[in-house]
Structures are given as C-alpha cells and as structure tokens.
Amino acid sequence: MKTKLDSAGDYSKQIAQTIREAIISGDLPVDGRLPSEGDLAARFNVSRPTVREALKRLAAQNLIRTQRGATGGAFVNRLSFEDAQEHMVTTATLLLSMNTVDFETALEARFALERACLPLACQRRTPSHLAAMRAEIARQGTDGLSDEDFCASDVAFHRALVEAAGNPVLSWHIAGAVEAMQPLMNMITYTARSRAQIIALHADLTEALAAGALPQAQATLDALAAYTLELGGEIRARRAAKIAR
Amino acid sequence: MKTKLDSAGDYSKQIAQTIREAIISGDLPVDGRLPSEGDLAARFNVSRPTVREALKRLAAQNLIRTQRGATGGAFVNRLSFEDAQEHMVTTATLLLSMNTVDFETALEARFALERACLPLACQRRTPSHLAAMRAEIARQGTDGLSDEDFCASDVAFHRALVEAAGNPVLSWHIAGAVEAMQPLMNMITYTARSRAQIIALHADLTEALAAGALPQAQATLDALAAYTLELGGEIRARRAAKIAR
DNA sequence: AATTCTTTATTGTCAGACATATGACCGGGA
DNA sequence: TCCCGGTCATATGTCTGACAATAAAGAATT
Structure with a gap:
C-alpha cells in the first residue's frame, strides 16, 4: 500500500x-x-535518505529506537518517565534561557509547583523519603563543598520532597521544573551563612513533613522561597543587564 | 576547524x-x-546526509528552522511558549497513554498543579481573565453542545484560570498538564445533571476568584476535583480492563 | 529608474554503493 | 544429543555524486 503525501515539500516532515x-x-x-527503511521508502514513494530523516x-x-543487525530496525519506544523528564528539562531550560524570563518569575513558578505537592507529601511520605532528604541535608553541611555540588544536593533534596507526594505524574512535572532551574541556581554564590540558613530551613521542612504538619511545612517552604x-x-540584576545589552 | 567526534557510531546523534x-x-x-550543510559536513568530517539527519x-x-534559497540555511529558533507547550502536551499525552497511568493519578496531579496557582490567581486576576472564564461558563450552558465541545470549553476555562496567575512559566507547566488530560476527559459522558453541577462549580470558582477569596476558591476546586x-x-474500570487484557 | 533575466548559494531529494552489526542457520565435532 | 564455530542474510549507518527547487542578489534591458 502506498501512502500519499502532500506534494508541498518537506516529505520527511510529513x-x-x-x-x-x-x-x-x-x-x-x-x-x-516499523517496516524497514527500504520498505518505508517504497511505501511512501521516496528515497531511503528521506525516510531516514523522518525516522x-x-x-x-x-x-x-533503532537497532542494527539482522533482526534490527526501528521499534516504538515506551516513553519512560526518565526520558520524558529529560525531554522536559531541556525544553524548560531552553525556554528559560531564550525568553528573557526573569529569575523571580521562574522561581515563583518553581515554588508554587513545589507547594502543590506538600499536602500529598504530608500524607504519604515514607521513612525512605525522609531518609533521602536527611542524607542530602547532611551532605549540604560537609566542609569544602563547591557551590555547584551544594546546588546539586539542593536539587536532590527537593526531588526527594517531590517524590514523597507519591504521584509519578506530579513528580515528572515538578522535578522537571526544579531541574530546569538548576543552571539559574548555579549562578548563586553561597556564603557559609546562607548555606546554614538554607540547611536549617531544609531541616525544618523535613521535620514538618515527618510530623505531617502541613501548615508548618507550607510556612517553611514559603520562607525558603523568600x-x-x-x-x-x-x-536578576545581571540578567537584566544582559538583556539590555 | 574540524570538530572531532567519538568514533563510536551515531555521528548524526553526536x-x-x-x-x-x-x-x-x-x-x-x-x-x-548555522553554517551551511556542506560546511558542517566538512567541519565534522562527515557526509551531507549525515549532517542533515542531525539537523x-x-x-x-x-x-x-530551515529556509531554502540563496540566503537560506538553518537558523536558531527562539523557542516560543506555544512551541514548548505543544511539545509538552505531546510528551505528556504519550506518557499517559503508554504507561498505564491510571485516571486517578493523572487527575490528582492535574488538580494539585491547578491548586498551586490559586493563591497567585486570587491576587492577580484581571477583569479580562474573569470575563474569559465567564464566557466559557456561558458556552458550557448552551443546548446541544457535544461532549467533546463541552470538554474543550472546560479546558479553555481552566486555561483561563491558570493564566490568571500571571506567571508564564507556571502557565506553561499547568496548561500543558491540563491539555494533556483532554483525551482522558473526552472519555467521560456528561449527563445534563453532571454538566449543571460542573457549571455551578465553575461559577463558584470564578466568583471566589473575583472576590479574592482564596479559601473558598480552594474548597470549590477540591469539590470539582472530587x-x-x-x-x-x-x-478507571475501562482502563483497568484494557491493561489486564 | 523600474523591470526582467541571469547567476549563485542553499536546502530538498534521489540513486546506488559500501561498511558494519547481529541474529539465524547450518555443519562438524565431542 | 548437544555445543560450537563459521557463514549468510538482513538491516541500519554512512558515503559519493548528482539533480531539482527555491529565493535572493546582481546584471542587463527597456
């Protein structure tokens, strides 16, 4: 069977x-x-390179995904949450970097989203979630930690917090948003005092979650956002200068 | 300058x-x-078809984006929020359809996210946001509306609600989630009674937003979710049967 | 000066070929 | 019989060279 294509160019797109x-x-x-590239080429009545561009x-x-060899070919992927998340992170990163989104707006969105999973996390957090959060807090307190490592641990902490909500779809959305913020967060230089402050807030948040105290958790998260x-x-000033340039 | 590639295959990917x-x-x-395809081919020391696959x-x-002609070539796109959203919707749709995510989980995530923008929406909603929401409510009440049209209007209503938060990044995330749910929502058959119920809740929500009454808005949204x-x-039963099949 | 034609650079597509990977098949030996 | 190795068929990955389509810039003409 030959499938017809619009004569208006860009066959590979169609x-x-x-x-x-x-x-x-x-x-x-x-x-x-999927049929082999040759079969597809015959079916769509185009050449193999064109089919390959489409694939x-x-x-x-x-x-x-494609696989070489005798029984190879192109196979339909089950889109995993990991793949989907990686995808969303790159999209979100590009969106933030290319659209003059100011730091405040991105941060506001990130914490609003994170706030959304607090009620569920208070109900469903398991000991392993709490352990993961406490482990990251401990790591954040180690001496000689670079700003980037501190930031990476911060992301891991929040990721664990999000996972505690026990909803994979929600995790996908919010963890993606948090990770996409990482390049922006990496620009922050953390002093010893600011680190201590953040760690204390992380600890408060963890304990509030452990106790299932939603109002306290919300207040702490708000404080962290502020x-x-x-x-x-x-x-923000630096980005504004860059935009004006 | 020639850029080196890992000899391990998949040049186009690299x-x-x-x-x-x-x-x-x-x-x-x-x-x-970007440099022309020929230039890139020379630079990476590969053939033009390989470069084309990469592009x-x-x-x-x-x-x-690519453009033909004398001054044509490949140009870096500014990733618009629309493009990014379309992207996220297809990804989210695939994720929901291929990963046996049950209806409850998806719905829980959607309403949790939507709840996240209520505080901001209460503060920032403008008359035009409220007007958009009221317009959709009116549409939902018209006679002879098909289930699909009702559902589309429902999405538009929630989209307006999300926009009222006045944060484009947040809108991107949540509107994407809401739209991705549409295929699932389309499976619902709405009776006259259920439509009336939903419309009433929409109206309550709109008025709560207009009054800036956050607790009432949250309660109404929760009722809508339930x-x-x-x-x-x-x-849920139908999907479970499909999975077990 | 305005319009039309020509040139030129670039992407889009095609055809055929070779390189490479890998499972399937088959034959021989323990 | 069972295992092992070689061979083969098939599929993707890549290359070469060519032509078509397109659109802008420059040249020629009115």
Missing part, C-alpha cells in the same frame, strides 16, 4: 507526522517494529 | 548534541545562522 500519529493512536503498538525526527523525541529570592537578587 | 549544546550555551545566538533531529525539537473523579470512575 512522513514523521504520519508515523507519529500512528504511534499516538496506538496503531503501532509499543515495542512494535531521526522521531528518534529525537524518543518515540522510536530567602532564595533574596539570594538571587544579584542574578 | 553532531546534533554538539549543536544543541552550542545553542543552549548561547554560543549560537537566537536567529543566528532534522534539532528541527524536530523546534530548535532550528466530582470529576467520581465521573471518571467508569473510565
């Missing part, structure tokens, strides 16, 4: 869209194998 | 990643033109 729809509709099942478009979205905003003040 | 990093780092400015990968992520969950009960 082919990618056709296959994408087949995947989304479930017509091509997960782990199902690469899909591969860029993690929709398919303090981070204060620390980021200089970044 | 080239795409190299260029992607150059874009993210700001090395290649927005609207900047198609980037094009699939809306990172670049009612939607109730309506979706049959869907």
Whole structure:
C-alpha cells in the first residue's frame, strides 16, 4: 500500500507526522517494529535518505529506537518517565534561557509547583523519603563543598520532597521544573551563612513533613522561597543587564 | 576547524548534541545562522546526509528552522511558549497513554498543579481573565453542545484560570498538564445533571476568584476535583480492563 | 529608474554503493 | 544429543555524486 503525501515539500516532515500519529493512536503498538527503511521508502514513494530523516525526527523525541543487525530496525519506544523528564528539562531550560524570563518569575513558578505537592507529601511520605532528604541535608553541611555540588544536593533534596507526594505524574512535572532551574541556581554564590540558613530551613521542612504538619511545612517552604529570592537578587540584576545589552 | 567526534557510531546523534549544546550555551545566538550543510559536513568530517539527519533531529525539537534559497540555511529558533507547550502536551499525552497511568493519578496531579496557582490567581486576576472564564461558563450552558465541545470549553476555562496567575512559566507547566488530560476527559459522558453541577462549580470558582477569596476558591476546586473523579470512575474500570487484557 | 533575466548559494531529494552489526542457520565435532 | 564455530542474510549507518527547487542578489534591458 502506498501512502500519499502532500506534494508541498518537506516529505520527511510529513512522513514523521504520519508515523507519529500512528504511534499516538496506538496503531503501532509499543515495542512494535516499523517496516524497514527500504520498505518505508517504497511505501511512501521516496528515497531511503528521506525516510531516514523522518525516522531521526522521531528518534529525537524518543518515540522510536533503532537497532542494527539482522533482526534490527526501528521499534516504538515506551516513553519512560526518565526520558520524558529529560525531554522536559531541556525544553524548560531552553525556554528559560531564550525568553528573557526573569529569575523571580521562574522561581515563583518553581515554588508554587513545589507547594502543590506538600499536602500529598504530608500524607504519604515514607521513612525512605525522609531518609533521602536527611542524607542530602547532611551532605549540604560537609566542609569544602563547591557551590555547584551544594546546588546539586539542593536539587536532590527537593526531588526527594517531590517524590514523597507519591504521584509519578506530579513528580515528572515538578522535578522537571526544579531541574530546569538548576543552571539559574548555579549562578548563586553561597556564603557559609546562607548555606546554614538554607540547611536549617531544609531541616525544618523535613521535620514538618515527618510530623505531617502541613501548615508548618507550607510556612517553611514559603520562607525558603523568600530567602532564595533574596539570594538571587544579584542574578536578576545581571540578567537584566544582559538583556539590555 | 574540524570538530572531532567519538568514533563510536551515531555521528548524526553526536553532531546534533554538539549543536544543541552550542545553542543552549548561547554560543549560537537566537536567529543566528548555522553554517551551511556542506560546511558542517566538512567541519565534522562527515557526509551531507549525515549532517542533515542531525539537523532534522534539532528541527524536530523546534530548535532550528530551515529556509531554502540563496540566503537560506538553518537558523536558531527562539523557542516560543506555544512551541514548548505543544511539545509538552505531546510528551505528556504519550506518557499517559503508554504507561498505564491510571485516571486517578493523572487527575490528582492535574488538580494539585491547578491548586498551586490559586493563591497567585486570587491576587492577580484581571477583569479580562474573569470575563474569559465567564464566557466559557456561558458556552458550557448552551443546548446541544457535544461532549467533546463541552470538554474543550472546560479546558479553555481552566486555561483561563491558570493564566490568571500571571506567571508564564507556571502557565506553561499547568496548561500543558491540563491539555494533556483532554483525551482522558473526552472519555467521560456528561449527563445534563453532571454538566449543571460542573457549571455551578465553575461559577463558584470564578466568583471566589473575583472576590479574592482564596479559601473558598480552594474548597470549590477540591469539590470539582472530587466530582470529576467520581465521573471518571467508569473510565478507571475501562482502563483497568484494557491493561489486564 | 523600474523591470526582467541571469547567476549563485542553499536546502530538498534521489540513486546506488559500501561498511558494519547481529541474529539465524547450518555443519562438524565431542 | 548437544555445543560450537563459521557463514549468510538482513538491516541500519554512512558515503559519493548528482539533480531539482527555491529565493535572493546582481546584471542587463527597456
């Protein structure tokens, strides 16, 4: 069967869209194998390089994976949460870097989202979640930790907090937002005093969660947001200068 | 200058990643033109089709656009919020459809996120936001509206609610989540009684926002979440059957 | 000066070929 | 019989060279 294409150029784009729809509709099942490149070329009446460009478009979205060899080919990927998250992080990072989003707006969104999972986290946090958070707090207190490592640990802490809500879809959204903020957070220079302040707030938050004390957790998170905003003040100025340039 | 590539295959993937990093780092400015395919091929010491596959990968992520002709080439795209959102919606839709995420989990995440923007929306909603919400409520009350149209209007209502928070980053996240839920919501069959119930809740929510009454808005949203969950009960059963199949 | 034609640079597509990876198949030996 | 190795078929990955389509810039003409 030959599938027709719009004569208006960009065959590879049209082919990618056709296959994408087949995947989304479930017509091509997960782990199902697509026809070989040669078959697809014959089917769409185009050359193999054109088909390959279409397949690469899909591969860029993690929709398919390819395998070489006799039984190889292109297979429909089950989109894992990890892949989806990696994807969202790159998108969010680009969005923040290319759209003159100021630090305050990004931070406001991030903490608003994080606030959304506090009620669930208070109910569902398990000892292992709390342990993960406490482990990161301990790491944040070690001497000689670079700013970047401190920041990475901060992300890990918040990630654990988000996981405590026990909803993978929510985790996907919020962890993506938090990770995408990391490049911005990396611009902050943490003094010993500001680190101590943050660690204390982290500890308060963890204990509030452990006790299931939602109001206290919310208040602490708000305090953390306010303090981070204060620390980021200089970044805002720097970014503003960059934009005006 | 020749850029070296790892000899381990998938040149097109490596080239795409190299260029992607150059874009993210700001090395290649927005609207900047990439070297021509031939130049890139010479630079990376590969053939033009290989370069083209790399460029198609980037094009699939809306990172670049291409233009034919004498002054044509590949240009760095400014990733718009619309593009990014479309992206996130397809990713989220796939995630929901391919990962046996049950209706309850998805719904819980959606309403948790939406709850996150209520405090901001109470402070910042403008008359135009309220007007948009009221317009959708009116539409939802019209006779002869199909279930799909009702659902689309529901999405538009919630979208307006999210916009009222006045934070584009937050809007991007939450509106994406809400839209991704639409295929699931479309499975619900709305009776006249359930429509009336939903419309009443929408109206309450709008008035609470207009009055800046946060607790009331939160309570109404919770009620809406609970009612939607109730309506979706049959869907859950259907999806469970599909998974077990 | 305005319009039209030509040139030129670039992407889009094609055809055929070779390189490479890998599972399947088959034959021989313990 | 069972295991092992070689061979082969098939598929993706890549290269080469070419032509078509397009759009802007410059040259020629009115």
